Amino acid sequence: MNNLGNFLTLSTFGESHGIAYGGIITNFPAGIEINFEEIQHQLDRRKPGQSSIVTQRKESDTVQFLSGTFEGKSTGTPIGFVIYNENQKSKDYEHIAAAYRPSHADFTYDQKFGIRDYRGGGKSSARETINWVAAGALAKHILPSTIEIHAYVSSVGDIFCMKPYQDLDFSKIESNDVRCPDEETAEKMISKIKEIKKEGNTIGGTITCVIKNLPIGIGEPVFLKLQAELAKAMLNINAAKGFEYGSGFCGATMTGKEHNDLFNEDFTTKTNLSGGIQGGISNGMDVYFRVAFKPIATILRPQESVDKDGNLVIVEGKGRHDPCVLPRAVPVVENLAAFVLADLFLMNQIRKI
Amino acid sequence: MNNLGNFLTLSTFGESHGIAYGGIITNFPAGIEINFEEIQHQLDRRKPGQSSIVTQRKESDTVQFLSGTFEGKSTGTPIGFVIYNENQKSKDYEHIAAAYRPSHADFTYDQKFGIRDYRGGGKSSARETINWVAAGALAKHILPSTIEIHAYVSSVGDIFCMKPYQDLDFSKIESNDVRCPDEETAEKMISKIKEIKKEGNTIGGTITCVIKNLPIGIGEPVFLKLQAELAKAMLNINAAKGFEYGSGFCGATMTGKEHNDLFNEDFTTKTNLSGGIQGGISNGMDVYFRVAFKPIATILRPQESVDKDGNLVIVEGKGRHDPCVLPRAVPVVENLAAFVLADLFLMNQIRKI
């Protein structure tokens, strides 16, 4: 219910300024050797303070696995993990104990629950995604090692990476601070973010994710279509506003004659507007999708707002915030996708017995 | 698991040329008076043969409720329903028993399951959405009667309804065959579809859905965010390629200063780029989203393809098909949204006890 995954499940907890984040993964198969360093590496890719274009908070974001492995291998029993919070400056948030920040969840949480941990946004903080990165990086161990999942920043504001993903060198994603593999575009994006940051403003963008070498057969016919599970996962990321796969919104302008992917004799297709999925099930071609992110709502400038009694107040972001969520969202998208794929991969194992 | 919904659940069955479709809804509250005529009316909006721009198949699509109601009211026990198939012409599909149609699920089903009911596309047929319309129209009874859910065709190919939804008269959605409330645009869309149909071709488009008067508090903080549940449901519709809500992909080009929705003193917001959702929870403003649909893959023209042994074959759509899925997808989007909302509405009832 409040889980990610259907057979392989992730349950999570944690608030921005609480004691810790953490989660439990169930139905992880036994006997898989776990690369704990790689999992921490994925968390390091997401953590704050990595470069000048992200928040300057310093947190080690160290994940500790508490169960479910023995002598380096999974035992088939639930895997618990915890990531303790550090370096919280709750005082930065006292001004919003009673005030509602525009385009934040302060008002809706208060209305829904009648109580709200306002410190750092509490449960509504995007820090929750730390759990997803840890769980996704773990789940990736279930997938065949040949699978590749590459996410990159494909636009920041109106600066778009115009090259199709086929023309990009994914090994360059980590070579710059914004995580766009096209160096020239990356530089423009970085300049744009620095400029926006100087204004105390924030900016949105998109992330493209490409999955290569996914086995055929992943995804289920009804209610667990591969694209639907990916969309659900991605739209749970805090600032996500949209999802499209294959031809996406552009495909909605086309005709069937243009859009149909004709087969080769080896069952690959000549084109791939379908985005590697037919009838909700992977067909062996690249799966690719794009996620839209709004600009972060916390800006370091005064904004008019209201308090819980409806009085006008001025709120102004304090503390250390990201001017652009995109660079740090790249490992979130990748690892979240890995979790979705691992879940559907396991389900597919028992389709033919 | 293979269900729609989390507390209010829908399990479904049925194939295009099987005996029947149907479903079971659990956790439907007791004592609600059911308007069975309205449910059939929603099915009638979706059924084939309504106009010259949709498929000319004739099926009554009559839903029969088999349990869970007594003297016109829900009893709180599972509600079963069945819709028998009629007027199937399975012979129209014999040519694809061994051949794979481009951009259809023939190949992926064969690979995944090793067996495939090829008649009418079997389980992969969009006829499955008949179950969702029936269940959604029933689920709508749970929601406060003040809620309005309006879907309409907002584009067909490159013909877009340029007016913002606020300027449209939703009462006109049903006044034309394409279900676009802007009469002028509707005419152009209809012409376009007729032209495409004449060519034996098909065309894509988008549907916009607006939800008015949704109570505050609908949606859950993690993994059941309102937008994520809507995205999951919509991406399960057969030809859907994308989902965006509020500012969507356009919002990804904006800055925080432009994008933030400032509060009024009554907690409404001056703008609504957020699309009525903050932190995954409805805030009382209009919720609106847009779904992209690809052109239907079945075109009435010869296409090169392969059979299951990898031999080149020519396939050509036979029988009665839609040139454009959009008009008939409008009630699907609306009723599917109703189901998602009813599910989250019930869950919200026990947030504060």
Next chain:
Amino acid sequence: MNNLGNFLTLSTFGESHGIAYGGIITNFPAGIEINFEEIQHQLDRRKPGQSSIVTQRKESDTVQFLSGTFEGKSTGTPIGFVIYNENQKSKDYEHIAAAYRPSHADFTYDQKFGIRDYRGGGKSSARETINWVAAGALAKHILPSTIEIHAYVSSVGDIFCMKPYQDLDFSKIESNDVRCPDEETAEKMISKIKEIKKEGNTIGGTITCVIKNLPIGIGEPVFLKLQAELAKAMLNINAAKGFEYGSGFCGATMTGKEHNDLFNEDFTTKTNLSGGIQGGISNGMDVYFRVAFKPIATILRPQESVDKDGNLVIVEGKGRHDPCVLPRAVPVVENLAAFVLADLFLMNQIRKI
């Protein structure tokens, strides 16, 4: 949630005097040849009117499968089935529209739901078990064909089958009306039931179930222990009052030295007080359990009771009722056990990948 099973799931609907019963099974693997006659045979074993010691109602209880199979084999997609009600005499129940029968669910349904289909007990009728027999008989196809599941009546009132199950010839279960394989005991049981019936009274008893050749490894460590899933399923049967497996309640009087099952060198055990399960997981020995059933509450004699306003009334069972639920419960226990086993069997397939 309101399902049976965890990976292989059964959702059901139906009321005693409604239009039909039915269900949907999801995650049934593809490519399994279905023996539809065997499924109907299991329903026939449960149906009323088979002998003089059960209810004389006549219903064909014919199950119709509506989806999920093609040319006799499962397709991996949801399997829907329906069993239409026949021969209902709703008039027999008008006297309880406002009155509450002792030890029936009339009062609790009214209190819980505020509305009640009183005809034939509505949803609270044991006729619901018809769904479980159909689904269980289908699920049995998933299990290795070497598995044997034998249930039999082990006591009626104070008449007990004193022989241990190892000394019984299971092929004789169907050779008498009460379904006890020990002929001598069976005769006594039948006489007892006839005597009780003559008095318009009813009587309880127990059913023992033995599962042979179950593979090692079925059941999960936490919350899905094999015994817990069996207990849950069995306690859902309408008149069930208790469940024990292996040494059961008797084992609670023993010491560890007496109770421990010592190993043979081939990993079988010298004794089997554990009932074939260690740590919630099957160990390859026979699994056996016992279910207690109360006497049916409907007696054909006047009883003092109250109506919904708390007025004293006399209620008296009318119509055609079972004097003893046990003979017809035998196929329910067997097929329900088959469903539980098939569910856990599938889950176990992906423990080691």
Next chain:
Amino acid sequence: MNNLGNFLTLSTFGESHGIAYGGIITNFPAGIEINFEEIQHQLDRRKPGQSSIVTQRKESDTVQFLSGTFEGKSTGTPIGFVIYNENQKSKDYEHIAAAYRPSHADFTYDQKFGIRDYRGGGKSSARETINWVAAGALAKHILPSTIEIHAYVSSVGDIFCMKPYQDLDFSKIESNDVRCPDEETAEKMISKIKEIKKEGNTIGGTITCVIKNLPIGIGEPVFLKLQAELAKAMLNINAAKGFEYGSGFCGATMTGKEHNDLFNEDFTTKTNLSGGIQGGISNGMDVYFRVAFKPIATILRPQESVDKDGNLVIVEGKGRHDPCVLPRAVPVVENLAAFVLADLFLMNQIRKI
């Protein structure tokens, strides 16, 4: 799936000699003041080393709540908790790294998973119940404060507490080491356990649990019957072998005339052989049930067994073990029941909206 609960869910992790136990509870309502001391008190009732008749291990079993509360109240978001392991003596278990203890889960885990954390029994240890006590004690806060849940030891070996529960003073449960409220019987039980302990042996017994003042309407008609959910929970307790409620196995020997509970004019019943449940739903009378526990398999005496290669070996329990699980199982039964009731209580809130 691998959860306890349906709407209110508990996911858990932990192994006996791993780093920690813990769990996550979702859908806990907001705004409930939490008595953390009472939760720790329940854990203290379960912890080792309390008296001379239980294991002499010393562990503080301190639970730490990591999320989901703010200023002492629940926030409606997932509640994570952790209990770190202390005082493990893993060396005590080296002798079973390759050997299988009789009537333990060593063999089944090895077969199922191909890998096993043998230290302290790993995942199969009853130490898992620490999670259930913590979660159950928390869940109890959801229930009306008038509900009372009293479990007590009703038999040890062949020493039975012969008084019906109505004649017992539940306030005396905690007044002796064995947790039987009948002082005279308690003394006999304690002597018996001491005698058994001296022999290095162990002994079984039963626990009776009585729930008073449960509101009417708790439990669902199909697959979530109150008794079935209780049975499932109880049969997950490590040494549990049986469950019965109301008249239980004894009721199986009775006739309908004897067994039916006649109504009083206030809808209470004159007798309560039904155990407070009709049709799976609470009727306002006391709910009572009994759970059978086998003798603990670890005895401090040499036993013949086999190693993983099938060689004969002698195994002998070392370290600190319970001679009788019953006294420490009392808080497990109570708090597990509380969790089950809280889950069904929440589900019942939305039956009539």
